[in-house]
Amino acid sequence: RRGxxxxxxxxxxxxxxxxxxxxAAIVLLKMMLMSLxxxxxRITRKAFVxxxxxxxxxxxxxxxxxxxxxxxxxxxxxGHLNDLENIVPFVGIGLLYALSGPELSTALLHFRIFxxxxxxxxxxxxxxxxxxxxxxxxxVGYSVTFSMAYKxxxxxxxx
Amino acid sequence: RRGxxxxxxxxxxxxxxxxxxxxAAIVLLKMMLMSLxxxxxRITRKAFVxxxxxxxxxxxxxxxxxxxxxxxxxxxxxGHLNDLENIVPFVGIGLLYALSGPELSTALLHFRIFxxxxxxxxxxxxxxxxxxxxxxxxxVGYSVTFSMAYKxxxxxxxx
Amino acid sequence: RRGxxxxxxxxxxxxxxxxxxxxAAIVLLKMMLMSLxxxxxRITRKAFVxxxxxxxxxxxxxxxxxxxxxxxxxxxxxGHLNDLENIVPFVGIGLLYALSGPELSTALLHFRIFxxxxxxxxxxxxxxxxxxxxxxxxxVGYSVTFSMAYKxxxxxxxx
Numbered sequence: 001r002r003g004x005x006x007x008x009x010x011x012x013x014x015x016x017x018x019x020x021x022x023x024a025a026i027v028l029l030k031m032m033l034m035s036l037x038x039x040x041x042r043i044t045r046k047a048f049v050x051x052x053x054x055x056x057x058x059x060x061x062x063x064x065x066x067x068x069x070x071x072x073x074x075x076x077x078x079g080h081l082n083d084l085e086n087i088v089p090f091v092g093i094g095l096l097y098a099l100s101g102p103e104l105s106t107a108l109l110h111f112r113i114f115x116x117x118x119x120x121x122x123x124x125x126x127x128x129x130x131x132x133x134x135x136x137x138x139x140v141g142y143s144v145t146f147s148m149a150y151k152x153x154x155x156x157x158x159x
Numbered sequence: 160r161r162g163x164x165x166x167x168x169x170x171x172x173x174x175x176x177x178x179x180x181x182x183a184a185i186v187l188l189k190m191m192l193m194s195l196x197x198x199x200x201r202i203t204r205k206a207f208v209x210x211x212x213x214x215x216x217x218x219x220x221x222x223x224x225x226x227x228x229x230x231x232x233x234x235x236x237x238g239h240l241n242d243l244e245n246i247v248p249f250v251g252i253g254l255l256y257a258l259s260g261p262e263l264s265t266a267l268l269h270f271r272i273f274x275x276x277x278x279x280x281x282x283x284x285x286x287x288x289x290x291x292x293x294x295x296x297x298x299v300g301y302s303v304t305f306s307m308a309y310k311x312x313x314x315x316x317x318x
Numbered sequence: 319r320r321g322x323x324x325x326x327x328x329x330x331x332x333x334x335x336x337x338x339x340x341x342a343a344i345v346l347l348k349m350m351l352m353s354l355x356x357x358x359x360r361i362t363r364k365a366f367v368x369x370x371x372x373x374x375x376x377x378x379x380x381x382x383x384x385x386x387x388x389x390x391x392x393x394x395x396x397g398h399l400n401d402l403e404n405i406v407p408f409v410g411i412g413l414l415y416a417l418s419g420p421e422l423s424t425a426l427l428h429f430r431i432f433x434x435x436x437x438x439x440x441x442x443x444x445x446x447x448x449x450x451x452x453x454x455x456x457x458v459g460y461s462v463t464f465s466m467a468y469k470x471x472x473x474x475x476x477x
Contacts (some may be wrong), residue, residue, distance in 0.1 A: 021315035096339045156339035179476035
């Protein structure tokens with residue numbers, strides 16, 4: 001029992017892996033939060049896309065007028081898609097990076113900058129902040145993922 | 160040879176990890192199925208988005224009329240995007256959860272509820288079922304991923 | 319110190335896992351490249367979606383005319399979304415496959431075909447090549463992921 005437990009948790013006992021798990025969970029939760037913000041704006045702006053979602057507003061024309069796009073809803077959806085395009089590569093490449101034996105301090109530097117940049121990116125997108133706020137926060141996160149990918153390819157290369 | 164094999168398969172020998180691998184593969188295959196359903200509706204509804212996809216229907220105006228959106232195609236695409244937004248976090252957080260040493264019974268409960276909820280969500284979206292069918296199945300899957308993320312952060316926390 | 323290092327890098331010492339890490343990093347970087355191509359076309363075609371992105375072009379109506387869709391931008395974005403729909407399942411299922419103890423030669427065959435197919439798919443989408451170029455390259459990548467999922471489910475099955 002004890003031995004089995006130890007085996008199953010050995011990765012999570014590694015400090016670099018723990019740091020990865022913490023940051024990966026945080027940015028994935030942040031990405032999931034976009035669904036709730038989208039739902040909030042859809043309901044408060046009364047802007048839906050599926051006819052069955054407007055059934056509670058009545059039948060026929062009275063409900064149909066809520067099948068529309070809203071600028072705030074679309075903005076959150078673009079932020080959500082941008083998260084998918086950037087957080088998903090971070091989670092995939094970050095896992096390989098955490099298993100490639102980096103120094104804990106170097107790994108933490110990568111993870112912290114990425115998490116911070118993506119949280120800033122979300123605020124920059126939703127407020128919105130004037131450019132280049134959003135552009136820069138995107139570029140910082142992108143560069144961190146690129147740096148980790150370089151370490152992974154240098155360590156693991158077997159094509 | 161034997162030792163190497165054992166080393167490479169030790170994660171897959173762990174029961175929690177096997178359960179994770181089974182459910183992750185099932186929900187990812189389910190997500191991939193959305194591509195086939197989209198292709199099916201695009202072909203049967205003759206509703207395409209790329210000009211080169213309609214070349215077999217003739218040249219010029221006769222082909223151009225098939226470059227259009229179709230409600231059924233758009234509905235499947237929304238279901239596909241919703242899968243990306245929800246199944247991808249499950250796969251990422253679920254992996255970390257499986258490595259955080261949960262009880263097999265607790266892990267199975269999480270995985271089974273998520274897989275069931277996402278299959279229900281797909282039926283609710285495609286049929287479509289009246290609300291709150293789709294909303295509830297979405298919320299159940301979302302809550303399961305959230306619960307796993309809580310366990311991961313509690314076990315691994317190293318910010 | 320040495321022992322800890324060895325433990326943390328044992329997965330990356332496995333040849334199948336190294337091959338997986340190499341190919342997963344390559345296709346994720348390829349997917350990330352789509353962001354840069356989108357940005358390139360948005361800037362050269364002057365076709366933006368966020369009002370704050372056009373502020374440097376002046377105020378009012380003179381900037382508003384750059385808030386528009388452009389066929390080249392939309393084409394790259396569709397290619398990017400297709401990558402998310404196909405490369406993400408490959409990365410998830412490929413990890414489980416790499417841990418399921420396949421022969422190195424079989425694993426390399428899967429990974430190489432997938433990576434090649436997705437690079438071809440990108441060229442087929444962006445040039446664009448006449449069909450069935452894009453369709454076939456998509457189907458090849460899809461089939462590879464399906465084949466790996468079959469091996470995962472056969473090895474790990476615990477529902």
